[in-house]
Amino acid sequence: MISHAYLFSGPRGTGKTTLARLLAKAVNCPNKEEGSSEPCNTCSSCVEITGGQSMDIIEIDAASHRGIDDIRELKEGIKFAPTKSKYKVFIIDEAHQLTKDGANALLKTLEEPPEHAIFILATTEAHKMIPTIISRCQRFDFKRLTVSEIVEKLERITKKENIKIKNEGLELIASNSEGAIRDAEGLLNQLSTFYKDSQKEISLEDIKNLLGLIEVDVISKFIDFLYEKKMSEAITYLNKINNDGLDLEEFTKGLINYLRKVLIAKIIGEESSNKNLINLTKEEKEHLQKQAKSFTNEELRSVLNIFLEAQNKMKYSPIPQLPLELGIVEICGIV
Numbered sequence: 207m208i209s210h211a212y213l214f215s216g217p218r219g220t221g222k223t224t225l226a227r228l229l230a231k232a233v234n235c236p237n238k239e240e241g242s243s244e245p246c247n248t249c250s251s252c253v254e255i256t257g258g259q260s261m262d263i264i265e266i267d268a269a270s271h272r273g274i275d276d277i278r279e280l281k282e283g284i285k286f287a288p289t290k291s292k293y294k295v296f297i298i299d300e301a302h303q304l305t306k307d308g309a310n311a312l313l314k315t316l317e318e319p320p321e322h323a324i325f326i327l328a329t330t331e332a333h334k335m336i337p338t339i340i341s342r343c344q345r346f347d348f349k350r351l352t353v354s355e356i357v358e359k360l361e362r363i364t365k366k367e368n369i370k371i372k373n374e375g376l377e378l379i380a381s382n383s384e385g386a387i388r389d390a391e392g393l394l395n396q397l398s399t400f401y402k403d404s405q406k407e408i409s410l411e412d413i414k415n416l417l418g419l420i421e422v423d424v425i426s427k428f429i430d431f432l433y434e435k436k437m438s439e440a441i442t443y444l445n446k447i448n449n450d451g452l453d454l455e456e457f458t459k460g461l462i463n464y465l466r467k468v469l470i471a472k473i474i475g476e477e478s479s480n481k482n483l484i485n486l487t488k489e490e491k492e493h494l495q496k497q498a499k500s501f502t503n504e505e506l507r508s509v510l511n512i513f514l515e516a517q518n519k520m521k522y523s524p525i526p527q528l529p530l531e532l533g534i535v536e537i538c539g540i541v
Contacts, residue, residue, distance in 0.1 A: 215332035216348025219386025230295040274307040301327035302334040350385025
């Protein structure tokens with residue numbers, strides 16, 4: 207049974223708007239097999255929706271069309287029957303950004319919708335929407351994809367597009383996309399565009415350069431200075447990194463991410479933590495496990511909190527490395 211209103215909620219890049227378009231295609235496809243909801247993808251309706259040319263699929267960005275006047279204009283358009291399709295589908299992206307008056311106007315429409323209209327509301331922050339709108343929608347919550355799920359999708363793309371890249375590279379892209387398949391596909395597209403005229407295989411180094419990632423061994427060596435309480439060496443090393451032109455904000459971000467992996471390895475053990483070490487080499491994993499044994503749980507908690515605080519202070523510090531230097535002094539006094 208088709209509902210008149212749906213709410214797709216979840217993190218960015220997890221496919222909410224894409225699935226909304228697929229749903230619009232499915233409800234309007236006249237050639238679906240009996241008992242199936244899959245669109246044929248060959249009829250004129252499917253082709254037009256795929257190409258973004260259907261007059262009966264209206265996409266609205268609530269971030270820029272959020273007021274009551276915009277919703278009134280939408281309500282006027284709802285009155286007219288679809289020009290060609292069975293249903294007129296309204297996809298409202300970032301629906302939580304509607305103003306209070308705009309949301310109340312939309313609510314009235316959802317309470318008394320015409321039979322030919324279907325609403326699909328997509329949002330990254332469902333908790334900001336008024337409960338009465340949520341109660342009138344079938345809600346589906348989207349989750350972040352796992353690294354393995356993203357890698358599987360990227361493998362299909364690279365095979366189809368004949369992109370030469372190792373599986374380790376795909377894992378690195380996936381682990382840095384934070385569960386958003388859109389971001390992962392965007393990174394892969396950038397790489398394939400940059401190296402389209404090259405016959406060489408895209409390497410881990412190429413991906414790290416694109417992402418602006420700091421090499422793991424740079425961070426790992428810095429951690430060694432900390433647990434060995436080599437304050438002078440740690441500060442000297444930090445300033446060398448800065449003088450070499452590495453981005454200190456990216457270094458701090460990578461440092462915090464690495465320390466999180468050390469903490470997980472410390473708490474849940476070597477075998478169980480391997481999923482979090484997916485983009486590390488065998489040697490890097492072994493060294494990280496060794497570092498995990500050099501800290502207590504309480505020390506790791508303190509070190510992470512100190513660098514998280516330093517990361518926030520860097521935004522306002524006249525000397526970018528100063529918060530990190532102060533963090534080094536404090537850490538070497540407690541570990």
